[in-house]
Amino acid sequence: MNLNDYLAVSGLLFAIGFAGVMLRRNIIIIFMCLELMLNAANLSLVAFSRFHVSAAGLPDYNGQMLVFFIITVAAAEVAVGLAVIVSLYRARRTTHVEDITSMKF
Amino acid sequence: MDESSLPWIILLAPLVSVAVIVFLTQGSRTISAGVSILAVLVSFVASCLVFHAPDPAGVNQITWLDFPALHVPIGVTIDQLSKTMLIVVTGIGALIHIYSAGYMKGDDGESRYFAGLSLFMFSMLGIVLANNFVMMFIFWELVGVSSYVLIGHWFFRDAPPAAANKAFITNRIGDFGFMLGILMLWLATKSVVFTEIEKSLGVSKFENLNLTAATLLIFCGTIGKSAQFPLHVWLPDAMEGPTPVSALIHAATMVAAGVYMLARVFFLVQASPDAQWVIAFIGTITSLMAASMAIQQNDIKRILAYSTLSQLGYMVMAIGMLSKEAAMFHLFTHAFFKALLFLGAGAVIYGMHHEQDIWKMGGLGKKMPLTCATFAVGTLALIGCPGFSGHFSKEMILAAALSGSKWTFAAALATAFLTSFYMVRLFVVVFLGEPKTDAAKHGHDAPPVMALPLVILAIPSFLAGYGFFISHFVPLHGTEAPGFVSLFAFLAFASGAVMAVLLYRGKKEDPIHIGLLANKYYFDEIYAALIRWTQELLARQCGRFDRWVLDGLVRLLSGGTYAAGFALRSFQVGNLQAYAFLFGAGIVAFLWYVVSK
Amino acid sequence: MSSLLPWLFSAIMLGFACAVVLNRNPVASALSLVVSFLALAGLYVSLNAFFIGVIQVLVYAGAIMVLFLFIIMLLDLKAEERRTLNTTATLGGLLVAAIFVCELFSVLRHFHKGSLPFPPLAAGPLDDVRGVGTMLFSNYNLPFQVIGALILVATVGVVVLSKRELK
Numbered sequence: 001m002n003l004n005d006y007l008a009v010s011g012l013l014f015a016i017g018f019a020g021v022m023l024r025r026n027i028i029i030i031f032m033c034l035e036l037m038l039n040a041a042n043l044s045l046v047a048f049s050r051f052h053v054s055a056a057g058l059p060d061y062n063g064q065m066l067v068f069f070i071i072t073v074a075a076a077e078v079a080v081g082l083a084v085i086v087s088l089y090r091a092r093r094t095t096h097v098e099d100i101t102s103m104k105f
Numbered sequence: 106m107d108e109s110s111l112p113w114i115i116l117l118a119p120l121v122s123v124a125v126i127v128f129l130t131q132g133s134r135t136i137s138a139g140v141s142i143l144a145v146l147v148s149f150v151a152s153c154l155v156f157h158a159p160d161p162a163g164v165n166q167i168t169w170l171d172f173p174a175l176h177v178p179i180g181v182t183i184d185q186l187s188k189t190m191l192i193v194v195t196g197i198g199a200l201i202h203i204y205s206a207g208y209m210k211g212d213d214g215e216s217r218y219f220a221g222l223s224l225f226m227f228s229m230l231g232i233v234l235a236n237n238f239v240m241m242f243i244f245w246e247l248v249g250v251s252s253y254v255l256i257g258h259w260f261f262r263d264a265p266p267a268a269a270n271k272a273f274i275t276n277r278i279g280d281f282g283f284m285l286g287i288l289m290l291w292l293a294t295k296s297v298v299f300t301e302i303e304k305s306l307g308v309s310k311f312e313n314l315n316l317t318a319a320t321l322l323i324f325c326g327t328i329g330k331s332a333q334f335p336l337h338v339w340l341p342d343a344m345e346g347p348t349p350v351s352a353l354i355h356a357a358t359m360v361a362a363g364v365y366m367l368a369r370v371f372f373l374v375q376a377s378p379d380a381q382w383v384i385a386f387i388g389t390i391t392s393l394m395a396a397s398m399a400i401q402q403n404d405i406k407r408i409l410a411y412s413t414l415s416q417l418g419y420m421v422m423a424i425g426m427l428s429k430e431a432a433m434f435h436l437f438t439h440a441f442f443k444a445l446l447f448l449g450a451g452a453v454i455y456g457m458h459h460e461q462d463i464w465k466m467g468g469l470g471k472k473m474p475l476t477c478a479t480f481a482v483g484t485l486a487l488i489g490c491p492g493f494s495g496h497f498s499k500e501m502i503l504a505a506a507l508s509g510s511k512w513t514f515a516a517a518l519a520t521a522f523l524t525s526f527y528m529v530r531l532f533v534v535v536f537l538g539e540p541k542t543d544a545a546k547h548g549h550d551a552p553p554v555m556a557l558p559l560v561i562l563a564i565p566s567f568l569a570g571y572g573f574f575i576s577h578f579v580p581l582h583g584t585e586a587p588g589f590v591s592l593f594a595f596l597a598f599a600s601g602a603v604m605a606v607l608l609y610r611g612k613k614e615d616p617i618h619i620g621l622l623a624n625k626y627y628f629d630e631i632y633a634a635l636i637r638w639t640q641e642l643l644a645r646q647c648g649r650f651d652r653w654v655l656d657g658l659v660r661l662l663s664g665g666t667y668a669a670g671f672a673l674r675s676f677q678v679g680n681l682q683a684y685a686f687l688f689g690a691g692i693v694a695f696l697w698y699v700v701s702k
Numbered sequence: 703m704s705s706l707l708p709w710l711f712s713a714i715m716l717g718f719a720c721a722v723v724l725n726r727n728p729v730a731s732a733l734s735l736v737v738s739f740l741a742l743a744g745l746y747v748s749l750n751a752f753f754i755g756v757i758q759v760l761v762y763a764g765a766i767m768v769l770f771l772f773i774i775m776l777l778d779l780k781a782e783e784r785r786t787l788n789t790t791a792t793l794g795g796l797l798v799a800a801i802f803v804c805e806l807f808s809v810l811r812h813f814h815k816g817s818l819p820f821p822p823l824a825a826g827p828l829d830d831v832r833g834v835g836t837m838l839f840s841n842y843n844l845p846f847q848v849i850g851a852l853i854l855v856a857t858v859g860v861v862v863l864s865k866r867e868l869k
Contacts, residue, residue: 001705001708001709001712001748002816002817002818002819002820003815003816003817003818003820004810004813004816004817005708005712006708006745006749007806007810007816008806008807008810009712009715009716009745011802011803011806011807012716012803013715013716013719014802015799015800015802015803016716016719016720016723016799017719018689018795018798018799018802019723019795019796019799020722020723021682021685021795022682022685022686022689022791022792022794022795022796022798022799023723023791023792023795023796024723026728026779027681028728028770028773028774028777028779029722029723029728029731030681030682031770032722032731032732032735032770033722033723035735035762035766036719036722036735036738039739039742039762042742042754042758043742043745043746046745046746046749046751046754047749049749049751050749050750050751050820051816051820051821053820053821053822053823056824057822057823057824057825058823058824058828058830058833059749059750059751059823059830061830061833061834061837062837062841064751064753064754064830064834065834065837065838065841065842067751067754068754068757068834068838069842069845069849071757071758071761071762072849072852072853073849073852074762074766075761075765075766075853076852076853076856077856078766078769078770079769079856079857079860080856080859080860080863082769082770082773083859083860083863083864084863085773085777086773086776086777086863086864087863087864089777095777095779097680097681097682098680100681101679101680102679682791682795683791686791686794686795686798689795689798689799689802690794690798693798693801693802693805696802696805697801697805700805700808700809
């Protein structure tokens with residue numbers, strides 16, 4: 001597999017994630033799809049890191065650094081996001097986005 | 106002490122008094138009055154010293170503004186003209202300060218009053234001493250301010266603030282012309298100093314039209330300050346101020362500033378024949394019109410105010426007839442007897458517990474003999490009774506009028522007749538006959554502090570016209586009036602006086618009613634209507650502009666914003682996925698734009 | 703590593719990603735997500751990013767997915783009954799996704815450098831943990847500290863959110 005293949009796979013993963021966000025009504029599933037999209041980005045970053053080899057024959061760790069940070073932030077995000085979903089469920093007894101339309105005009 | 110510092114002492118003593126009163130002695134009315142009187146006495150003594158010293162040779166000035174194109178010094182002019190004026194201003198000023206100490210006793214604003222008087226003295230002396238137009242203009246405005254403060258002294262009543270506003274605003278109209286005139290002269294000669302302008306006038310650097318316009322604009326200042334037609338309306342209303350103020354500012358000194366200024370720039374008047382004609386015309390109109398209005402007034406101070414207008418018209422006319430001596434002579438004598446009359450009126454008002462209607466007085470001659478006697482002296486001087494000062498100066502004015510045309514002479518003669526008529530009317534109604542009210546029955550003479558200035562002023566009112574007296578002040582170099590002028594003047598005086606005595610002796614109310622004159626030719630009403638009309642027109646146009654142009658713009662903006670907001674509101678569907686869709690679609694569109702490029 | 707394995711992992715990953723989207727039972731979706739992430743970790747390894755691969759398994763497949771499952775069980779979510787799909791939303795979502803994929807492929811077609819094989823790495827074992835660690839504590843020290851603060855804030859936020867009753 002070369003870089004383009006990885007990027008294509010990554011793009012497909014992203015598209016699946018996006019389609020999931022659009023199609024599903026359950027907010028937890030939507031959240032999972034968001035994670036899919038994040039990971040699609042991670043994959044392309046790691047592929048670029050492998051593609052950009054230094055003179056010493058090492059992959060470019062800058063890309064992997066970014067992945068590392070994304071994973072960390074994603075972990076924090078998941079924690080907060082799930083806490084929000086729990087409080088939302090407590091208040092509204094639902095996890096369906098169609099039922100949450102307080103901000104509608 | 107160096108002689109060149111004397112003028113500065115004259116000028117600054119009242120200013121020091123203002124500062125002391127405002128910052129230190131505001132709480133104590135007696136000390137404030139003392140400080141103010143002391144300051145004016147210092148100015149008077151210094152003025153006497155200056156008067157007796159020979160004219161200084163050099164220029165006494167300090168540089169103030171120094172730009173390449175504009176040099177404005179702060180300097181003093183000492184010559185015969187300003188010396189005379191100094192004596193008049195500080196002398197009468199001192200007497201009126203002393204009189205005020207009695208008249209204003211017990212008034213809550215006494216400190217403020219004396220601060221105002223001192224400020225006025227400072228400003229007036231500044232006008233007298235100024236050696237250039239800019240300095241004169243500054244003091245000119247300061248005089249307006251102090252006049253405003255003093256007219257509106259009783260600001261808690263209704264009429265005085267309105268009168269103060271009227272005086273100030275009317276003056277501003279004239280001052281605007283004055284300022285334009287100064288600017289024109291400066292543009293033409295590159296100087297604002299009187300002597301330098303006079304010099305470059307000799308070189309005749311500018312066109313005739315230009316000079317006439319400039320002179321007339323300068324004359325606008327006189328029209329405002331000396332209350333000439335058509336800006337005369339403020340002076341009668343200014344009588345709402347305390348009576349000593351009316352005496353000092355609105356009779357003897359400030360209103361004479363316009364005449365003094367014309368005398369100071371007499372070279373301009375001489376150089377522009379067209380302007381002379383206009384000045385003489387305005388003066389004649391004012392004198393005749395004001396005298397005719399005076400015969401139907403019932404307020405003792407207003408009668409005197411119209412009389413002042415009329416006499417100022419005389420002076421302005423004399424200037425227009427190129428008789429500076431006659432104008433200054435009359436200014437000089439008028440200052441004394443008009444101040445005397447006003448102070449006498451003040452004493453009457455004081456004795457009558459602030460009653461000003463002459464038809465509620467009567468028989469006061471027996472109750473206030475001293476006031477009556479001094480008032481009689483003033484009246485006789487004003488109406489030109491032979492032997493009194495007014496006789497001499499008025500004859501000179503009439504002679505000057507004769508040098509113009511027979512019409513101006515006739516108008517001046519008619520004015521003299523009317524003057525005699527209304528002053529004798531005033532005197533007969535107030536001092537003779539029977540008391541018409543209880544207040545008049547219990548009238549009494551003024552206390553000594555007020556009586557003293559009356560007596561002192563009566564002396565020059567009588568003497569000021571005689572040659573041995575006046576020759577020290579106004580050089581008259583043998584201008585003798587022709588004999589028939591004296592005859593006519595005497596006839597005018599006598600007929601007016603006799604008619605008034607016959608008409609008004611023993612009358613309880615005014616036997617003649619002329620609505621046009623009693624209502625002052627409806628000037629106030631016409632002006633009010635004119636202003637209301639123009640204002641309404643202007644306001645309507647402004648309103649239209651505001652409604653259609655400005656509001657249109659604002660409505661366009663607000664409407665656009667509202668419409669945009671309304672359109673964008675439909676995106677706020679409240680559905681998370683719709684937002685996500687829009688977000689993704691936006692990114693895709695952006696990517697497509699980037700990629701396709 | 704055989705050149706076939708990455709394709710296999712890619713297929714597993716994409717397949718289970720689709721399963722995440724299509725499953726109606728949230729628990730099944732979550733488990734599919736775990737499988738998808740494990741396959742992704744395999745892809746990382748195929749790219750010689752061993753450390754990231756391990757982190758992926760530990761953090762995502764381990765910690766985060768357990769969190770998801772906990773929440774699903776906490777809220778006691780049942781499989782959603784068949785709901786009528788909102789056709790507009792479905793079509794719109796699919797359309798945007800399709801356009802995105804098309805754009806991606808059109809870009810990749812012109813990116814010829816990307817179709818070359820990856821450049822060779824240095825011979826011998828690749829100690830990428832050392833490389834990542836060195837870079838993390840030197841070049842990326844400040845972001846690293848900031849991330850620490852972020853996690854602290856997130857922790858506090860979660861505690862506050864779960865303590866307070868939302869009305």
